[in-house]
Amino acid sequence: MLILKLSCPDRPGIVAKISSYIASHGGNLLEFNQFTNSLDAKFFARIEMDIDQIDVSMESFIKGFEVLGESLDATWHFRPAPFKVKTAILVTKTTHCLNEILWRAAHGDLPLEITSIIGNREDCKAIAEKEGIPFHYIEMDGDQKAGGFKQIAQILIDEEVELGILARFMQILPDWFCNQFAGKLINIHHSFLPAFIGANPYRQAYDRGVKLIGATCHYVTSDLDAGPIIDQEVKRVLHSHSPQDLMRLGRDCERIALARGIRYHAFDRTIIDGNRAIVFED
Amino acid sequence: MLILKLSCPDRPGIVAKISSYIASHGGNLLEFNQFTNSLDAKFFARIEMDIDQIDVSMESFIKGFEVLGESLDATWHFRPAPFKVKTAILVTKTTHCLNEILWRAAHGDLPLEITSIIGNREDCKAIAEKEGIPFHYIEMDGDQKAGGFKQIAQILIDEEVELGILARFMQILPDWFCNQFAGKLINIHHSFLPAFIGANPYRQAYDRGVKLIGATCHYVTSDLDAGPIIDQEVKRVLHSHSPQDLMRLGRDCERIALARGIRYHAFDRTIIDGNRAIVFED
Amino acid sequence: MLILKLSCPDRPGIVAKISSYIASHGGNLLEFNQFTNSLDAKFFARIEMDIDQIDVSMESFIKGFEVLGESLDATWHFRPAPFKVKTAILVTKTTHCLNEILWRAAHGDLPLEITSIIGNREDCKAIAEKEGIPFHYIEMDGDQKAGGFKQIAQILIDEEVELGILARFMQILPDWFCNQFAGKLINIHHSFLPAFIGANPYRQAYDRGVKLIGATCHYVTSDLDAGPIIDQEVKRVLHSHSPQDLMRLGRDCERIALARGIRYHAFDRTIIDGNRAIVFED
Amino acid sequence: MLILKLSCPDRPGIVAKISSYIASHGGNLLEFNQFTNSLDAKFFARIEMDIDQIDVSMESFIKGFEVLGESLDATWHFRPAPFKVKTAILVTKTTHCLNEILWRAAHGDLPLEITSIIGNREDCKAIAEKEGIPFHYIEMDGDQKAGGFKQIAQILIDEEVELGILARFMQILPDWFCNQFAGKLINIHHSFLPAFIGANPYRQAYDRGVKLIGATCHYVTSDLDAGPIIDQEVKRVLHSHSPQDLMRLGRDCERIALARGIRYHAFDRTIIDGNRAIVFED
Structure with missing residues (x-):
């Protein structure tokens, strides 16, 4: 299980891009929380995903997200679970x-x-x-x-x-x-x-x-x-x-x-x- | 503004498919609520989207969703807002x-x-x-x-x-x-x-x-x-x-x-x- | 039914004196709320009493309380119920x-x-x-x-x-x-x-x-x-x-x-x- | 400090009798909680009292209450504080x-x-x-x-x-x-x-x-x-x-x-x- 936390300026298509990245590698969303602050156009999300079936290593999956994250001007963080x-x-x-x-x-x-x-x-x-x-x-x-x-x-x-x-x-x-x-x-x-x-x-x-x-x-x-x-x-x-x-x-x-x-x-x-x-x- | 309510059997990629459909026509997600019941593998979602900038009529947008909805074995409902x-x-x-x-x-x-x-x-x-x-x-x-x-x-x-x-x-x-x-x-x-x-x-x-x-x-x-x-x-x-x-x-x-x-x-x-x-x- | 609200400096025997006055005339306490603020030695009470069986008129009962109330340096108020x-x-x-x-x-x-x-x-x-x-x-x-x-x-x-x-x-x-x-x-x-x-x-x-x-x-x-x-x-x-x-x-x-x-x-x-x-x- | 817990059939004058007993020996009420269940005419009370200044021993004070308690057909219990x-x-x-x-x-x-x-x-x-x-x-x-x-x-x-x-x-x-x-x-x-x-x-x-x-x-x-x-x-x-x-x-x-x-x-x-x-x- 992997947790992704992300924030970025709001724009159309953010959810589609993130969820498509995950799905394209065989990940499955378990919990998707999202909030758009319409007062100042910011997007926030937290995603729990099952990565047991992904087609690359977890490290590659995380590394590969960088292109998308940067294109969104996002700040993000991945955390594998369980953890202490x-x-x-x-x-x-x-x-x-x-x-x-x-x-x-x-x-x-x-x-x-x-x-x-x-x-x-x-x-x-x-x-x-x-x-x-x-x-x-x-x-x-x-x-x-x-x-x-x-x-x-x-x-x-x-x-x-x-x-x-x-x-x-x-x-x-x-x-x-x-x-x-x-x-x-x-x-x-x-x-x-x-x-x-x-x-x-x-x-x-x-x-x-x-x-x-x-x-x-x-x-x-x-x-x-x-x-x-x-x-x-x-x-x-x-x-x-x-x-x-x-x-x-x-x-x-x-x-x-x-x-x-x-x-x-x-x-x-x-x-x-x-x-x-x-x-x-x- | 348009509200979509949907339930279907859970499988990887549902969020990606739905959000990509919306984004592909120029809609913007305002609020995305999702729940996966892992006890019996069912997926539920409610989506509020801004459709002011979509590239087709609302009727066509709703009609066009049918192919995706049926491929997911979903039950769904669109409601334009505001409404009484x-x-x-x-x-x-x-x-x-x-x-x-x-x-x-x-x-x-x-x-x-x-x-x-x-x-x-x-x-x-x-x-x-x-x-x-x-x-x-x-x-x-x-x-x-x-x-x-x-x-x-x-x-x-x-x-x-x-x-x-x-x-x-x-x-x-x-x-x-x-x-x-x-x-x-x-x-x-x-x-x-x-x-x-x-x-x-x-x-x-x-x-x-x-x-x-x-x-x-x-x-x-x-x-x-x-x-x-x-x-x-x-x-x-x-x-x-x-x-x-x-x-x-x-x-x-x-x-x-x-x-x-x-x-x-x-x-x-x-x-x-x-x-x-x-x-x-x- | 009669409501009595009272506050006075705290000292021993206040409850005994008030409740004895009521009982002596045949009144019956329905609800007795009391609070002693020990930080500054003040006594507060609210009493609901049934006066159907009292041996004097309500006016005399209320008037007769004055001697006791003054001896306690109290501030008090009677209100007959029901009321608007x-x-x-x-x-x-x-x-x-x-x-x-x-x-x-x-x-x-x-x-x-x-x-x-x-x-x-x-x-x-x-x-x-x-x-x-x-x-x-x-x-x-x-x-x-x-x-x-x-x-x-x-x-x-x-x-x-x-x-x-x-x-x-x-x-x-x-x-x-x-x-x-x-x-x-x-x-x-x-x-x-x-x-x-x-x-x-x-x-x-x-x-x-x-x-x-x-x-x-x-x-x-x-x-x-x-x-x-x-x-x-x-x-x-x-x-x-x-x-x-x-x-x-x-x-x-x-x-x-x-x-x-x-x-x-x-x-x-x-x-x-x-x-x-x-x-x-x- | 002494706690008294008592229940008995309701009748006029209970509070007066109890509080007078306490006051007559120099006790001071700290907290007086009372409830009359009018549905079945039962009286319940809990009293916290300061007995530092009472004119008899605590044992005598408690013993002396028996006459009153029995006259009220009451069940009661005293507990000196502090206690474990x-x-x-x-x-x-x-x-x-x-x-x-x-x-x-x-x-x-x-x-x-x-x-x-x-x-x-x-x-x-x-x-x-x-x-x-x-x-x-x-x-x-x-x-x-x-x-x-x-x-x-x-x-x-x-x-x-x-x-x-x-x-x-x-x-x-x-x-x-x-x-x-x-x-x-x-x-x-x-x-x-x-x-x-x-x-x-x-x-x-x-x-x-x-x-x-x-x-x-x-x-x-x-x-x-x-x-x-x-x-x-x-x-x-x-x-x-x-x-x-x-x-x-x-x-x-x-x-x-x-x-x-x-x-x-x-x-x-x-x-x-x-x-x-x-x-x-x-």
Whole structure:
């Protein structure tokens, strides 16, 4: 099985050309998701195809697509399945998002190979050890922050990490770090963005008296809490819920939204389009 | 704009053939929805295309598709847009579903031309008159039931109705009627089927102590409450809700599920596949 | 049946004193909702009681409560049921919220006596006339705005209106107006506040790429879009939804959130507590 | 802090008597939940009270309530807080519900002391060992079933277990077992009951083509899948979801519904009323 993700300027005949290329080599479409943004004439697609019967090698099939891809001015990416995405998880103190990812990866819900857990506190170390995953403690307080991010960047490079998950990692990332790993960092924010940007969103939500709280899974950009949103989850709350209750109820939103966001990303179901994310849900 | 709905046995190259036909005449795909049921190797698709620039007349374009359609052993249907679906609404006493449809049709949410409202009670007559829509009162009590359905069938035929909506029409339909208008009748059932089949589902739900109530919009078949489901909606309830409260809260589920179901059907977003409905949501 | 709404500083024995007063006169509690805000030691309650068997007149029963109420430093309000709340609906162009209120009031879901519909455009006039409700057209463009609000205030006073509903009334209210009718004006904002304050929230939501849109029903205060929230409703959306789709889907959120908010208010299920609303849901 | 749970025949003055008893000894109500079922004149209440300032010992306070309780023909129960509920978890092969409970108990969301994990398969043994919780493997295939349930009953008795959680325990319980531990066993069923009773509900749901799947947390009675429902959770699904997808998506419903149901039970927020459960949500 092979996954193709592609975006290009819209024009007549794109689907015909792509699907004809696949069919001409004996591939069979399993799932075809397409979206045309008519506001700015862009075309996006994700295709799952069965290539068991193709008449060339997979490498040749992928290589041969280049002529078509370039003629469409497209950006594209092929991924053979099954696969595991090399992933590092960044944490501070709280454990619920980390536990959720570990459980789902172990269970097969998320196709991740977790190469390491990186923490600026040691609270999650015991969990990492229990699972047999290397834990890197990075000191980031005060003056050590800049150096800490360099260390993290080095770990991500050394381990050839394709995905970094900020699982309630309570540090503001420097611009150079966001840019170096653009499109490869996913964060979970504990509010339904764009409401309650910044610190302590559950307290903000309590003070505002909202009747719904939520969580937002998004790509990290240098503009804090403003990256493309992958998924959101909300939950109804009552006047009787204290800020602590909101935190408790919100944890479920965070776990669900983060798990779905990671799944969409890992299965190549997302395409970043400026400040928005195309998400072909499953 | 032209909508194509198609189903056929799955095989490699279907998408390529269809999209190439469209592209070869200068059509442009706007939205392409596809589903392959791998359990029984069936292919389903719905395609919206822009045909402003095609090189033949629309009639020739549609006619020319026959060769391809037949080679795929396909069932297909073209619908030029914009359009209005000729619709009759069947009612008994309650008004909320009728009102919802009338409001949405008037507002442009639902592309319906409502040719008549048919009731076996006169409760909805005043609403029909206020809207200037013909109201047919059909007596259906006791012995008059069989004759009543013949009258209704005649109205649907005379008015060339494409869609009959059972908007809380409290009559069990005879088999011949279901069969004659197969795929053209939509019902709203006031429970989340298959729970609480039959009469008085809100009372059943209260007695069972469920924490969620719902409504189900489905195609009518001769097997009561068992037709293909188009949409469902649920709402959380509490122990403190009486059967009357469940009816009140359930009305909102009924209105929403029915309105969505009608919309999906009217825009050719549904394909019946045995006892299931493929629904390409919008 | 009698409804009592009360708030006071918290102290031991409040429930005992109130319920003993009711029991001592032969009243029977049907529903008792209570909330103690431990963050600032405030007590809130709503009580439904059966007074068919009380040993004094209802007037004496209510009058006799004064001694207790004052000893608790309480603010309280009694309302005999059944009742109808005198209501004016303010509109501009869009009709869906107006239609929802009219349908629910006619159906008995909302205990409202709608005394008039007030519009700064004439788009809703035909609906008012069809329902036999007086329509007041108030010119509010440019220089006429200040005078327009004076006219509206006069109508609300003349008709002894207890509740003014801003059913997509697209005008910013002057401070004096908000203050004069404080706690008596309910607005529906077409976003899940506090996200997307201000104009064109659906366009803002599209540009931000959120995966959930919503609507917020709140009390009007002089601080625009910042009044106490009564209810909110959200709906999941996709990248493929255009700003127009968001408007269409959002209308359902607006109708539901506004209808629930009005119901809670009309049945005395809300108590304003600073910038938050206590809502005893039903 | 003390929790009182009580039910009795309805009559005027119950709240006054109970709250006066508490106030007379210097207790302060923190949360008062009450429900009167007017259909059969039953009164139910749950009260959280602060007893730091009471004028007698807690034992005397509880003992002294007996006179009042008996005069009301009530059933009641006091529970001092904080507390831990002694709990055994019964499992077969699947791990997601077990993991959810373990995580929430460790995190403080659920006030449980897990005394043992009991399995009729060894799949969950490694998880138990990792957490340092005793694992009892009970053979229950074929002839060993009757003896197996006797062993389990003995474990529950020996460990003074107050709550047994069937966390996807795939065995039908004998009547004597259900009766012996009536009101102390909670099950998670993988459908929104009463739909899809019995085996393989996700396959049933797929075949029926429902648009919502769900899970139901309920008390166990000898009538399979028919005990009082504590909580339910649903999730929207599409025609494109295979039976395997429904299982994957359903797991999230199961985890959430089970966790909430356990929480309500453990915090004495449930009262069984025939075949329905009163649930004072938090």
